[in-house]
Amino acid sequence: MINSTIGKYKITRLIGEGGMASVYEAEHEMLGTKVAVKVLNPILSANTQIRDRFKNEAKMMASFNHPNITKIIDFDEQPHQLSIVMEFLEGEDLNEKIKRSGPLSQGAIKDIFLQTLSAFQYAHEKGVVHRDIKPSNIYVLPNGHVKILDFGIAKLFGQGNEMTQTGTQMGTPIYMSPEQVKADKSIDHRSDIYSLGVTMFYAINGKPPYNSDTDSQLDIFNKIVYEPLPVSSISGDFTELISKACNKNREERFQSCEEWLITLNKIYTKNEDKKPIILEDAQNNTLRKEKFAVNLEEEFDNLFIDKGRLRLMKIATTIQLIAFVWFILSFILWQSLGRIPIIFYWGFQAVIFLPLNFISLLVQYKFKLSLFLPKKEVILHLISSPAIVIIVFISNQLYWHWHLFGGVVNELFYYLQSLNLILLLGILEVIFSIRVLLKLRKLKA
Numbered sequence: 001m002i003n004s005t006i007g008k009y010k011i012t013r014l015i016g017e018g019g020m021a022s023v024y025e026a027e028h029e030m031l032g033t034k035v036a037v038k039v040l041n042p043i044l045s046a047n048t049q050i051r052d053r054f055k056n057e058a059k060m061m062a063s064f065n066h067p068n069i070t071k072i073i074d075f076d077e078q079p080h081q082l083s084i085v086m087e088f089l090e091g092e093d094l095n096e097k098i099k100r101s102g103p104l105s106q107g108a109i110k111d112i113f114l115q116t117l118s119a120f121q122y123a124h125e126k127g128v129v130h131r132d133i134k135p136s137n138i139y140v141l142p143n144g145h146v147k148i149l150d151f152g153i154a155k156l157f158g159q160g161n162e163m164t165q166t167g168t169q170m171g172t173p174i175y176m177s178p179e180q181v182k183a184d185k186s187i188d189h190r191s192d193i194y195s196l197g198v199t200m201f202y203a204i205n206g207k208p209p210y211n212s213d214t215d216s217q218l219d220i221f222n223k224i225v226y227e228p229l230p231v232s233s234i235s236g237d238f239t240e241l242i243s244k245a246c247n248k249n250r251e252e253r254f255q256s257c258e259e260w261l262i263t264l265n266k267i268y269t270k271n272e273d274k275k276p277i278i279l280e281d282a283q284n285n286t287l288r289k290e291k292f293a294v295n296l297e298e299e300f301d302n303l304f305i306d307k308g309r310l311r312l313m314k315i316a317t318t319i320q321l322i323a324f325v326w327f328i329l330s331f332i333l334w335q336s337l338g339r340i341p342i343i344f345y346w347g348f349q350a351v352i353f354l355p356l357n358f359i360s361l362l363v364q365y366k367f368k369l370s371l372f373l374p375k376k377e378v379i380l381h382l383i384s385s386p387a388i389v390i391i392v393f394i395s396n397q398l399y400w401h402w403h404l405f406g407g408v409v410n411e412l413f414y415y416l417q418s419l420n421l422i423l424l425l426g427i428l429e430v431i432f433s434i435r436v437l438l439k440l441r442k443l444k445a
Contacts, residue, residue, distance in 0.1 A: 024039065113203075176195070214374055
């Protein structure tokens with residue numbers, strides 16, 4: 001792709017890529033001006049619905065004329081390639097800024113969110129809901145100017161747009177509104193207001209309200225729907241501000257970004273913090289600069305969860321639970337009796353346990369097991385389950401073909417099978433499968 005041309009633009013380097021699209025830095029062949037080019041994944045280009053969605057993003061953003069929304073310059077359509085050409089940005093997104101500098105001062109929050117709220121008030125007046133507001137979609141230039149990125153999963157509210165009203169959640173989990181989590185088809189601009197409230201919480205606190213390292217995505221979803229945002233860690237007038245923006249009942253939130261803007265200005269007339277938005281002196285080159293044009297959608301995987309996937313996950317986990325219970329029982333019988341019917345133990349392991357466990361693992365990995373359990377538990381499972389499969393497979397081969405290898409290898413087989421490690425891992429997998437099934441049972445449709 002590098003050094004190739006798209007329309008009038010020559011690709012110079014890759015900026016970033018994901019499952020949905022790749023973003024490149026490019027130059028106009030005659031003028032030499034820099035632009036960013038977002039190229040839809042060629043495989044996804046074959047999907048009519050995704051092509052239409054990509055075109056919809058381009059048309060929508062091209063219709064915008066606001067200083068805080070990324071400008072679309074051009075669009076290129078080829079039989080197997082769609083590209084959006086947009087203005088090139090230099091700076092860092094809000095997520096990077098907070099990670100680098102920590103919680104923002106009140107002055108920085110004012111400067112960033114007055115611009116951000118103004119941009120979304122404009123979009124909402126146009127009838128557009130962003131639906132994926134998060135710190136990485138708010139870009140801060142070195143001079144403090146804010147640009148909103150990535151309207152890739154936005155929709156026109158009130159127009160019955162079926163392309164994104166399929167009963168599927170769209171967005172990034174921590175910043176999703178309760179109605180997004182419940183896949184409410186009547187999502188409107190007040191969902192964006194909730195996500196902006198969570199983003200402001202992150203800017204003030206330096207960390208989001210939910211921890212994806214210790215909570216599964218399902219745990220986070222339940223907290224979003226049923227538990228109030230933990231605003232006790234926020235002091236002053238911002239507690240009431242964020243509580244209102246993030247009310248579970250959208251009728252009790254700010255009903256527009258303009259209303260929020262007015263309230264925010266009132267707070268700052270009472271207590272003005274003069275700390276500048278750029279905490280470091282840009283002239284001393286202490287500000288980390290990263291050339292970046294548009295934040296890619298958080299993978300196509302953010303288009304979860306649908307009922308079909310949940311059913312597949314339930315079936316795969318149930319099969320895995322049965323397989324491991326059978327495996328443990330047969331292992332205990334083998335150890336206690338010394339010999340059990342081959343068809344019950346070895347035949348089961350070779351013909352049923354190995355393929356079923358392998359298929360179940362693939363389903364769980366494909367459909368994002370991290371939705372249901374914390375990352376650490378998922379990692380443990382993805383290590384222990386294949387470890388059992390590998391040990392069982394090797395020991396089975398040694399058992400059936402011991403006469404080819406001799407007595408030493410045969411002894412190795414018995415050593416592998418008698419390891420209590422196998423039994424321990426099997427018990428862990430049973431516990432793991434039960435936990436996933438309980439989470440699935442608790443999930444509200």
